[in-house]
Amino acid sequence: MTTYTICIFTENTIGLLNRITIIFTRRRINIESLTVSETERKGVSRFTVVIKHESREEVEKLVRQIRKIVEVLAVFGYLNDEIVYNEIALFKVSTPLGSKPLDVETINKQHKAWIVYWGLDYVVIEKTGDDKEIFEFFAYIKQYDILEFVRSGRVAVGKTEKGLVEYLPEAEWAYYL
Amino acid sequence: MEAIANITPDVIETTPSAQQAAPKLISGSEALMMSLIAEGVDTIFGYPGGAIMPVYDALYDYQDQINHILVRHEQGAGHAAEGYARVTGRAGVCLVTSGPGATNLVTAIADALIDSTPMVCIVGQVAKKLLGTDAFQEADVMGVTMPITKWNYQITNSDEVADVMSKAFYIAQSGRPGPVLIDITKSAQLELMTKPFSYERCQSIISYRPRLAPKQEQLELAAKLINSAKRPYVLVGHGVQIAKAEEELRIFVEKTGIPVATTLLGQSTISTDHPLYVGWLGMHGNYGPNVMTDHADVVIAIGMRFDDRVTGDASKYIKQAKVIHIEIDPAEIDKIIRADAPVVGDAKEALKALIPLVEPNDHTVWRNEFRKYDTIEYETITAPELNNPAGKIRMAEVIDLLSTKTKGEAVLVTDVGQHQMMASRYYQFRRPNSLITSGGMGTMGFALPAAFGAQVGAPDRQVVAIIGDGCFQMTLQELGTIVQNKQPVKAIILNNNFLGMVRQWQQLFHERRYSFVELQNPDFITIARGFGMDGQTCDKRENLSDALDTMLAHDGPFLLEVIVEKEENVFPMVPAGASVSQIRLK
Numbered sequence: 001m002t003t004y005t006i007c008i009f010t011e012n013t014i015g016l017l018n019r020i021t022i023i024f025t026r027r028r029i030n031i032e033s034l035t036v037s038e039t040e041r042k043g044v045s046r047f048t049v050v051i052k053h054e055s056r057e058e059v060e061k062l063v064r065q066i067r068k069i070v071e072v073l074a075v076f077g078y079l080n081d082e083i084v085y086n087e088i089a090l091f092k093v094s095t096p097l098g099s100k101p102l103d104v105e106t107i108n109k110q111h112k113a114w115i116v117y118w119g120l121d122y123v124v125i126e127k128t129g130d131d132k133e134i135f136e137f138f139a140y141i142k143q144y145d146i147l148e149f150v151r152s153g154r155v156a157v158g159k160t161e162k163g164l165v166e167y168l169p170e171a172e173w174a175y176y177l
Numbered sequence: 178m179e180a181i182a183n184i185t186p187d188v189i190e191t192t193p194s195a196q197q198a199a200p201k202l203i204s205g206s207e208a209l210m211m212s213l214i215a216e217g218v219d220t221i222f223g224y225p226g227g228a229i230m231p232v233y234d235a236l237y238d239y240q241d242q243i244n245h246i247l248v249r250h251e252q253g254a255g256h257a258a259e260g261y262a263r264v265t266g267r268a269g270v271c272l273v274t275s276g277p278g279a280t281n282l283v284t285a286i287a288d289a290l291i292d293s294t295p296m297v298c299i300v301g302q303v304a305k306k307l308l309g310t311d312a313f314q315e316a317d318v319m320g321v322t323m324p325i326t327k328w329n330y331q332i333t334n335s336d337e338v339a340d341v342m343s344k345a346f347y348i349a350q351s352g353r354p355g356p357v358l359i360d361i362t363k364s365a366q367l368e369l370m371t372k373p374f375s376y377e378r379c380q381s382i383i384s385y386r387p388r389l390a391p392k393q394e395q396l397e398l399a400a401k402l403i404n405s406a407k408r409p410y411v412l413v414g415h416g417v418q419i420a421k422a423e424e425e426l427r428i429f430v431e432k433t434g435i436p437v438a439t440t441l442l443g444q445s446t447i448s449t450d451h452p453l454y455v456g457w458l459g460m461h462g463n464y465g466p467n468v469m470t471d472h473a474d475v476v477i478a479i480g481m482r483f484d485d486r487v488t489g490d491a492s493k494y495i496k497q498a499k500v501i502h503i504e505i506d507p508a509e510i511d512k513i514i515r516a517d518a519p520v521v522g523d524a525k526e527a528l529k530a531l532i533p534l535v536e537p538n539d540h541t542v543w544r545n546e547f548r549k550y551d552t553i554e555y556e557t558i559t560a561p562e563l564n565n566p567a568g569k570i571r572m573a574e575v576i577d578l579l580s581t582k583t584k585g586e587a588v589l590v591t592d593v594g595q596h597q598m599m600a601s602r603y604y605q606f607r608r609p610n611s612l613i614t615s616g617g618m619g620t621m622g623f624a625l626p627a628a629f630g631a632q633v634g635a636p637d638r639q640v641v642a643i644i645g646d647g648c649f650q651m652t653l654q655e656l657g658t659i660v661q662n663k664q665p666v667k668a669i670i671l672n673n674n675f676l677g678m679v680r681q682w683q684q685l686f687h688e689r690r691y692s693f694v695e696l697q698n699p700d701f702i703t704i705a706r707g708f709g710m711d712g713q714t715c716d717k718r719e720n721l722s723d724a725l726d727t728m729l730a731h732d733g734p735f736l737l738e739v740i741v742e743k744e745e746n747v748f749p750m751v752p753a754g755a756s757v758s759q760i761r762l763k
Contacts, residue, residue, distance in 0.1 A: 010384070011383075011384055014331075015319055015320075015323065015329075015331075018320065018323055019323050022323060022324045026324065057511075060511070061508070061511065061512055064507055064508040064510075064512075065508050067507070067508065068506070068508045070327065070328045070348055070382065070384060070385045071384050071385075072384055073383070073384045169383050169384065169386060171383050
């Protein structure tokens with residue numbers, strides 16, 4: 001099974017998420033993760049969908065079916081080495097009085113993770129990176145009591161030098177910010 | 178699409194009472210009426226109900242400009258709109274209420290999507306403040322229809338109406354046509370617009386840009402393959418008629434001398450007596466065209482999507498051939514069969530551009546190879562079916578005689594099953610756009626309302642529906658619509674008291690275990706008379722010709738029931754999952 005990251009640029013309209021996910025559901029393709037946000041261009045949303053599939057050909061067909069949706073502006077299917085990508089994970093770790101102290105230096109320097117919130121008897125640690133790095137950190141921090149763990153969907157940009165606007169149909173795209 | 182001047186309330190003709198009462202700012206319902214008029218809509222198939230009543234109230238003032246046809250069931254509205262769209266090439270329009278009104282339309286919407294039929298469905302919805310509350314007759318129609326529409330949209334604000342409707346018609350009718358559904362809340366129908374109404378026809382949508390003109394390099398590659406082919410073969414789908422490219426197709430094949438087969442929906446694109454026409458493809462298509470598919474070295478597929486009913490086992494289909502796929506929908510390229518030369522664009526544009534690039538040719542030897550299979554098919558199947566004086570009337574005889582009597586000029590609208598395949602096998606189409614059938618979805622109950630819609634769309638043509646006894650009972654209430662609207666639709670029920678195609682499969686593949694396929698049928702002619710339609714039954718071969726004459730000469734709609742052989746099979750047949758070369762003659 002190969003991991004594919006599918007980036008879908010769309011108009012920002014109600015119900016589009018449903019229309020897109022139906023295309024995966026109908027083909028019995030499981031979505032590993034999904035992230036949606038507005039891009040730097042006003043009115044353009046970007047869906048980043050991660051799937052695993054054994055057939056590149058089927059993924060190409062999937063991409064073409066997604067492109068058929070009226071509100072979809074552009075779609076790209078990427079392999080991992082064609083993109084720069086990251087996820088974010090938050091770990092809520094128990095730190096009651098008398099427990100083993102956290103090795104903050106190792107957390108920071110070795111794992112590039114940061115404590116972002118200090119509670120009374122717990123801390124929240126943020127770790128960004130690819131899934132491998134996040135699970136390496138998970139394995140390390142497991143020695144402490146993990147109260148909660150949450151991982152986001154993948155965000156990704158292609159390694160091409162082109163900007164988003166060059167992939168979109170011609171129009172006067174305004175910046176969102 | 179031509180640009181039109183802005184439409185304002187002043188330029189829309191209304192009844193005197195409406196003019197007197199016309200407010201400066203109009204309601205969403207009136208805006209909807211004006212949008213339809215601006216789009217040139219002359220006919221709506223619909224059924225009123227609570228959540229669409231304000232639109233119906235507005236429609237009352239525009240009856241002289243928009244012909245509303247009250248059907249008997251919303252599914253009938255959908256199929257009638259499909260029939261209308263298929264003969265006119267313009268979007269069929271349906272108007273129904275919320276909840277069950279909309280869900281009753283769902284089958285027709287799915288049918289229209291798979292057969293690329295332009296349709297605009299306007300559906301009432303509960304008031305905006307009630308959305309999501311499980312209100313009376315509320316259904317999530319947007320969710321339900323998302324996978325079966327080309328586009329759908331919910332209007333919750335009267336100011337949106339004009340823009341959304343213009344988009345709806347543009348999307349439904351352009352590129353690869355399809356159904357669009359507009360869900361409009363009752364509050365949006367009732368509330369006044371905050372700005373004066375104006376309408377501009379949609380010319381483009383930034384995220385939706387169907388490619389009409391193919392790329393030159395794609396055409397050149399295709400032409401190179403065609404010019405070097407020894408055994409080229411053209412497969413024509415419905416897309417050629419959608420693109421109105423029948424003439425370009427004829428010129429193309431006559432110049433290149435390439436034999437032409439059609440898909441089921443592609444039938445009537447080229448006259449069946451054209452010397453280059455070799456028959457139709459698929460599970461119950463002709464023998465030669467199916468077998469010869471495996472002998473071609475270059476296949477030119479135009480406006481077709483390699484449906485599994487055409488390919489049989491796709492993994493064994495045209496492996497030996499180079500494939501040129503001319504198709505407006507890029508998602509169809511490589512979907513089932515990998516194309517060596519994909520040509521993305523409108524069939525008319527593609528053929529026009531291709532004609533000067535191809536060299537004149539004459540593939541006589543190759544073409545003649547089809548003929549020997551024709552002879553086998555004729556001797557094994559056709560002749561016995563047409564010339565067997567014993568037993569009950571056969572479906573083939575009815576269609577063959579109908580074809581002769583109508584000179585192949587009728588619009589044939591068929592339902593789904595054995596009669597559909599027999600109609601396709603034995604009717605000799607002489608004019609384009611003459612077979613309207615539910616190809617992709619295989620919707621039983623399609624024919625009667627679709628024939629009605631086709632007759633409304635093509636009042637000058639003879640429309641004949643060929644219907645099975647099972648299919649008829651799915652939408653027979655539309656007899657009432659036909660009678661009320663005085664449309665001269667002729668309907669032939671080929672009655673074998675069976676769900677014939679299922680029975681055939683049970684016979685061939687389930688050891689004759691006829692599981693729930695025999696019908697206790699009503700007296701169809703009494704039913705027709707109950708609706709006010711004339712009709713008669715024919716169960717003797719010697720009366721068949723007179724019965725058809727009576728039907729065709731009848732002034733107005735007519736139902737002819739023909740009692741046919743009970744256990745008749747449709748051959749040739751490619752068993753499901755087999756390769757096309759494994760086509761069976763018996």
